[in-house]
Amino acid sequence: MTDGFFLNQLVGLEDTGLSTLVWLIWLGLMMLFLFYPTMSQRIQLGYMLRDLEKKLARLKLVKDEVRQRTIETIKRVGKPEKDPTQDVDKLMEFFVISPEDMDPYGIVYKLEHVLEVGESRFEEEVRKISPAAEGYKVKTLANLLEVARTANYLYRIVRHYYLLGKKTANIYLILQLQMLMPQLMEITEALRLASYAFAYGQPIGDGIGVLAVAKLAYGREKARYEIAKDTTVSEIEFENRRVLIVRATGPGGTVGRPGEGVKKLIEREGDNVKLVITIDAGLRLEGDESGKMVEGVGVAIGGPGVDKYKIEEIAKERQIPLYAFVVYESIVEAITPMKEAIAKAADVVVEKVKSVLLEKVPAGSTAIVAGIGNSVGIG
Amino acid sequence: MESIQPSKMVQKYVPPLTFLTCTHCGTENSRAFKEDDYVFKKTDEVCPKCGKNEMLIVGIYVKEKEKKA
Numbered sequence: 001m002t003d004g005f006f007l008n009q010l011v012g013l014e015d016t017g018l019s020t021l022v023w024l025i026w027l028g029l030m031m032l033f034l035f036y037p038t039m040s041q042r043i044q045l046g047y048m049l050r051d052l053e054k055k056l057a058r059l060k061l062v063k064d065e066v067r068q069r070t071i072e073t074i075k076r077v078g079k080p081e082k083d084p085t086q087d088v089d090k091l092m093e094f095f096v097i098s099p100e101d102m103d104p105y106g107i108v109y110k111l112e113h114v115l116e117v118g119e120s121r122f123e124e125e126v127r128k129i130s131p132a133a134e135g136y137k138v139k140t141l142a143n144l145l146e147v148a149r150t151a152n153y154l155y156r157i158v159r160h161y162y163l164l165g166k167k168t169a170n171i172y173l174i175l176q177l178q179m180l181m182p183q184l185m186e187i188t189e190a191l192r193l194a195s196y197a198f199a200y201g202q203p204i205g206d207g208i209g210v211l212a213v214a215k216l217a218y219g220r221e222k223a224r225y226e227i228a229k230d231t232t233v234s235e236i237e238f239e240n241r242r243v244l245i246v247r248a249t250g251p252g253g254t255v256g257r258p259g260e261g262v263k264k265l266i267e268r269e270g271d272n273v274k275l276v277i278t279i280d281a282g283l284r285l286e287g288d289e290s291g292k293m294v295e296g297v298g299v300a301i302g303g304p305g306v307d308k309y310k311i312e313e314i315a316k317e318r319q320i321p322l323y324a325f326v327v328y329e330s331i332v333e334a335i336t337p338m339k340e341a342i343a344k345a346a347d348v349v350v351e352k353v354k355s356v357l358l359e360k361v362p363a364g365s366t367a368i369v370a371g372i373g374n375s376v377g378i379g
Numbered sequence: 380m381e382s383i384q385p386s387k388m389v390q391k392y393v394p395p396l397t398f399l400t401c402t403h404c405g406t407e408n409s410r411a412f413k414e415d416d417y418v419f420k421k422t423d424e425v426c427p428k429c430g431k432n433e434m435l436i437v438g439i440y441v442k443e444k445e446k447k448a
Binding site: 189192193196200201202203211214218250251337338339340341342343377378379 | 390392393394395412414415416417418419420438439440441442443
């Protein structure tokens with residue numbers, strides 16, 4: 001009696017050479033999983049690594065595409081004497097080290113200093129490689145390089161965890177990376193589309209705050225001046241109320257320094273300021289409608305928090321109420337060319353701001369309206 | 380590294396339109412975006428209705444397809 005015959009008798013099969021072979025393979029696999037329990041994990045890890053490999057290849061494609069578009073745009077707009085490729089590659093590795101926060105006292109101003117130095121240095125470098133570009137275009141080119149830098153950073157981070165997970169065969173590391181990949185791929189695609197917007201100077205979704213205040217000021221402007229770096233104030237008169245409109249100076253790509261601008265205006269105007277309104281793009285949740293305007297209180301400013309802190313600090317000191325309007329959009333919509341639904345929300349915001357000014361600001365007083373966001377493509 | 384078919388993931392870039400208003404007769408017009416266009420820029424383009432050559436850019440955005448009811 002053979003082993004195969006015995007096994008086949010157990011399950012009622014006829015003894016053929018093939019069935020014996022199948023049983024032996026089956027037994028072999030059972031033994032393998034018994035004595036090597038991480039086998040299934042290894043197989044799963046292999047599948048996940050292959051999936052990540054494909055996505056990493058896509059990230060590299062996007063990073064290279066954005067880099068190439070940046071180089072071509074600098075050649076077209078900046079007309080450098082020598083090939084800017086090496087300089088672009090150098091700037092794609094540029095970094096800013098955030099200040100030490102073990103002792104948090106004064107951290108906001110330290111952070112502001114570091115960010116300002118970083119921004120100026122980055123802009124200087126872009127200006128050097130784009131001698132023929134006008135001032136506002138240098139800012140947009142700096143934004144384009146920021147996009148290329150972010151795409152490069154994202155690619156390097158994903159590659160780091162992929163290689164680390166592969167080297168150490170750490171399924172938990174790879175699992176976490178794989179779970180994050182759909183969002184990272186979405187951001188990568190957004191960066192690719194953002195590179196078109198900055199290459200041609202088109203308004204992006206994040207510029208909705210700037211667009212809304214530009215519409216509010218248009219045709220009513222009595223004076224216009226710079227209050228802080230890349231930040232403009234437009235003074236208008238609305239129904240016997242003085243309105244100081246703060247925004248980033250367009251049409252170049254910059255967010256300006258709205259916090260510093262509002263702070264200086266309040267210090268200058270003293271108790272005349274009765275209200276501060278901020279308007280910004282806000283990240284919508286899945287299921288929310290893009291371009292929907294919502295209102296609340298507080299300071300509607302994203303980013304590292306320096307501008308928000310400055311406005312909150314002085315508003316609290318002077319007991320000035322803070323109103324905020326936010327236009328919903330996704331992270332992709334915020335950095336890609338502005339969509340119709342978002343652009344049209346600007347008119348809704350303007351009407352709402354007007355009614356709040358009438359309702360909350362006494363005649364003869366002053367209000368500050370700050371449009372927050374990137375001013376690319378908005379003059 | 381394995382190459383992939385990007386078509387499944389790639390979002391197509393849709394260039395925005397530039398919307399202009401004639402400063403004389405208020406006629407609204409749109410065209411494809413051109414480099415150096417920006418919102419509130421006065422251009423010397425000719426109004427298709429009154430023929431005056433001063434139009435104001437009032438919007439630059441990606442036109443969305445109308446949703447079916």
